[in-house]
Amino acid sequence: MIPIQVLHQSVEHWEQPELFRPERFSPDEKESRHPMCYMPFGAGPRNCIGMRFALMEAKMCLMNLLKKYKFERAPDTQVPLKTRIGITQSPADGIFLKVLLK
Numbered sequence: 701m702i703p704i705q706v707l708h709q710s711v712e713h714w715e716q717p718e719l720f721r722p723e724r725f726s727p728d729e730k731e732s733r734h735p736m737c738y739m740p741f742g743a744g745p746r747n748c749i750g751m752r753f754a755l756m757e758a759k760m761c762l763m764n765l766l767k768k769y770k771f772e773r774a775p776d777t778q779v780p781l782k783t784r785i786g787i788t789q790s791p792a793d794g795i796f797l798k799v800l801l802k
């Protein structure tokens with residue numbers, strides 16, 4: 701068993717892991733990391749069979765939303781965000797957004 705949560709927040713592999721910084725996933729930054737320090741879909745011959753489908757679905761969903769709406773953080777959203785860990789990690793007290801038509 702690999703403790704994914706611990707791995708994904710390890711300061712040994714991630715600088716300021718608690719920061720939302722999508723540039724971490726740029727080709728250059730990905731290249732500079734150990735290939736196994738990020739594995740949300742598992743790894744090896746029994747990794748997630750739905751990985752490509754899930755990623756494509758998430759991108760399509762985001763693309764459609766971002767075409768029509770602008771999202772802003774509402775004041776009730778905690779910064780830094782507190783999370784709770786169950787089967788998956790989720791926000792402890794929700795995420796509140798203002799949704800504005802573009």
Ligand code: HEM
Binds near residue numbers: 746747754
């Ligand atoms: C964000 C979405 C998803 C995440 C984060 C996720 C994550 C995972 C993880 C961590 C595993 C275990 C891999 C391992 O043991 O190394 C897994 C297995 C699996 N996932 Fe997903 N999954 C997602 C979406 C999906 C979808 C959409 C499907 C099907 C349409 C799916 C089907 C499966 C199946 C069948 C397995 C078992 C594979 C096997 O044991 O050979 N998953 N998933």
